[in-house]
Every structure is written in C-alpha cells, then in structure tokens.
Amino acid sequence: MRTEVHGAVLVVVLDRPEARNAVDEATALAVDAALTRLEDDDALRVGVLTGAGGVFSAGMDLKARARGESPVLGSTGFAGLTRRRRSKPLVAAVEGWALGGGTELVLACDVVVASREARFGLPEVTRGIVAPQGGLVRLPRRIPRAVAAELLLTGAALGAERAEQLGLVSRLTEPGGALAGALEVAEQVVAAAPLAVSAVKRVLDETADLPEAEAFTRQDALVADVLRSQDAAEGARAFAERRAPRWQGR
Known part of the structure; x- marks a missing residue:
C-alpha cells in the first residue's frame, strides 16, 4: 500500500x-x-x-x-x-x-x-x-x-x-x-465549508436507520451550530459579493 x-x-x-x-x-x-x-x-x-x-x-x-x-x-x-x-x-x-x-x-x-x-x-x-x-x-x-x-x-x-x-x-x-x-x-x-461537510457526513451516518421524525430531531441537533457559524455568515456574504468564500472552520 x-x-x-x-x-x-x-x-x-x-x-x-x-x-x-x-x-x-x-x-x-x-x-x-x-x-x-x-x-x-x-x-x-x-x-x-x-x-x-x-x-x-x-x-x-x-x-x-x-x-x-x-x-x-x-x-x-x-x-x-x-x-x-x-x-x-x-x-x-x-x-x-x-x-x-x-x-x-x-x-x-x-x-x-x-x-x-x-x-x-x-x-x-x-x-x-x-x-x-x-x-x-x-x-x-x-x-x-x-x-x-x-x-x-x-x-x-x-x-x-x-x-x-x-x-x-x-x-x-x-x-x-x-x-x-x-x-x-x-x-x-x-x-466546501469544512463545518458543513462534517455535519453532512454525521447526519448521513447517524440518521440512515431512523424513522423520519427521529431523523429530523437528530439532524437539527447536529446542524444547529453550523447554521449559526461564522462560515454560514461568510457563505451568505460571499454570495452577495459575488466572490469565493473564505472559510475559517468556525
């Protein structure tokens, strides 16, 4: 290898x-x-x-x-x-x-x-x-x-x-x-934004076998910090300013 x-x-x-x-x-x-x-x-x-x-x-x-x-x-x-x-x-x-x-x-x-x-x-x-x-x-x-x-x-x-x-x-x-x-x-x-990628990976892994209502509950807990992150704000700013985002991982 x-x-x-x-x-x-x-x-x-x-x-x-x-x-x-x-x-x-x-x-x-x-x-x-x-x-x-x-x-x-x-x-x-x-x-x-x-x-x-x-x-x-x-x-x-x-x-x-x-x-x-x-x-x-x-x-x-x-x-x-x-x-x-x-x-x-x-x-x-x-x-x-x-x-x-x-x-x-x-x-x-x-x-x-x-x-x-x-x-x-x-x-x-x-x-x-x-x-x-x-x-x-x-x-x-x-x-x-x-x-x-x-x-x-x-x-x-x-x-x-x-x-x-x-x-x-x-x-x-x-x-x-x-x-x-x-x-x-x-x-x-x-x-892509590192925090968002990490959250997507966790949601995919941890909700695959859950009923839909439970999956949404688990998802919401996993993505809450991402949606409030500096990177989330930077993504919106970069889109509005028509430039590439500068991710900080926080």
Missing part, C-alpha cells in the same frame, strides 16, 4: 497488482494507519481509496489467510475500513474488479466513482462463506433489496453501468479515469 497527498486530499492506493490488490494483514495494517492519519491530520479533508494496476481489489488474500494472517482488524474491520467510524468523507475510485472484500471496501466509502469497465461482486456463497464485512448489511441499503438479494444469493457480478443506474456508483468515467474523477469530487468537497 502507498499514499499520495494532493493538497487536502489523501489518496490511499492498494498496491499489490501481482495479487490483484488482495488484502493481506500487512496491507490491512497499512490502510488502517493511513485512515488514522486522514482522521487525525487537520490539513487533510478528504480521502480517496483506489487500487493499482487497473484493478480495485480482489478482497481478502486467501493465501495469506491460509497462512494464519487476518486482514480483519478489531473494531475497524476488514482492511481497517469496513467497521471504522469516520468523520471525513472517503471516495472510492474503482477500475476493474472489486470482488468480495473489495466490494465491501467500496460499500464502506461515501462516494463511488467507477470506470465503465469496473465490475463488482460478492461471490462468497460460491465458496461456502458469506460477506460479513458490509456486503450483507450495506448492499441492501445501497441498492434495491431484491437486486442485492440476487447478487448475494448467487454470487453474480454487477457491471459499473448497471451499478450506476441502481445508485451504487455516483459517477462513471472512461477506463483509466476513475482516480481523476474521484479527485475531482474530492476537490469539490475540499472547496
């Missing part, structure tokens, strides 16, 4: 192309450390997760697993991501296959940018196992339940264009363009 910094964006690259970027224990620990860096560094606002060599990830490295390694890390889950609590947005940039745990990594991200040639799949049932790191729980919440059920019960693959139609993928690019597309999305997030 390697990382790159693009301004306020941290790019995390799964870099084991010889293993189709399958995740072994060392890779999981490295991703976990990178995501901790993203969370702790105030200069970093957004993360991008991608894979090297034209493949996103083949999921768990089964050879490493057979040697006794585990890419599932305590409270943060597979590759240190699938069960991690995050306050900063993470964008997936998907080229080629995202299989098994690879699709679960995608499901753990907030925004998904994919090449038209990308393919997703959770083939665990064909190997006598299931997808417990987000596949079973998150996929039916991201796409229609009947479609998710078919994919989970059969192990069939899902192409990027169909995934975009279903809402799993938010933006399609030409082959080779997923990372550039993800960076474009990330830079748009960076340009």
Whole structure:
C-alpha cells in the first residue's frame, strides 16, 4: 500500500497488482494507519481509496489467510475500513474488479466513482462463506433489496453501468479515469465549508436507520451550530459579493 497527498486530499492506493490488490494483514495494517492519519491530520479533508494496476481489489488474500494472517482488524474491520467510524468523507475510485472484500471496501466509502469497465461482486456463497464485512448489511441499503438479494444469493457480478443506474456508483468515467474523477469530487468537497461537510457526513451516518421524525430531531441537533457559524455568515456574504468564500472552520 502507498499514499499520495494532493493538497487536502489523501489518496490511499492498494498496491499489490501481482495479487490483484488482495488484502493481506500487512496491507490491512497499512490502510488502517493511513485512515488514522486522514482522521487525525487537520490539513487533510478528504480521502480517496483506489487500487493499482487497473484493478480495485480482489478482497481478502486467501493465501495469506491460509497462512494464519487476518486482514480483519478489531473494531475497524476488514482492511481497517469496513467497521471504522469516520468523520471525513472517503471516495472510492474503482477500475476493474472489486470482488468480495473489495466490494465491501467500496460499500464502506461515501462516494463511488467507477470506470465503465469496473465490475463488482460478492461471490462468497460460491465458496461456502458469506460477506460479513458490509456486503450483507450495506448492499441492501445501497441498492434495491431484491437486486442485492440476487447478487448475494448467487454470487453474480454487477457491471459499473448497471451499478450506476441502481445508485451504487455516483459517477462513471472512461477506463483509466476513475482516480481523476474521484479527485475531482474530492476537490469539490475540499472547496466546501469544512463545518458543513462534517455535519453532512454525521447526519448521513447517524440518521440512515431512523424513522423520519427521529431523523429530523437528530439532524437539527447536529446542524444547529453550523447554521449559526461564522462560515454560514461568510457563505451568505460571499454570495452577495459575488466572490469565493473564505472559510475559517468556525
């Protein structure tokens, strides 16, 4: 695994192309450390997760697993991501296959940018196992339940264009363009007000399973300070003065 910094964006690259970027224990620990860096560094606002060599990830490295390694890390889950609590947005940039745990990594991200040639799949049932790191729980919440059920019960693959139609993928690019597309999305997030971005992330995460009335109550508590912030006043002034806003994060 390697990382790159693009301004306020941290790019995390799964870099084991010889293993189709399958995740072994060392890779999981490295991703976990990178995501901790993203969370702790105030200069970093957004993360991008991608894979090297034209493949996103083949999921768990089964050879490493057979040697006794585990890419599932305590409270943060597979590759240190699938069960991690995050306050900063993470964008997936998907080229080629995202299989098994690879699709679960995608499901753990907030925004998904994919090449038209990308393919997703959770083939665990064909190997006598299931997808417990987000596949079973998150996929039916991201796409229609009947479609998710078919994919989970059969192990069939899902192409990027169909995934975009279903809402799993938010933006399609030409082959080779997923990372550039993800960076474009990330830079748009960076340009937005940091307090507002943080509030949106929390509301999305904390109200997803609540009834509407409870969701509004929780939302109101989370956004109250943002609506009274100096940045909110600056946003209005900048609009009126036809200039770019100067965010202070307060």
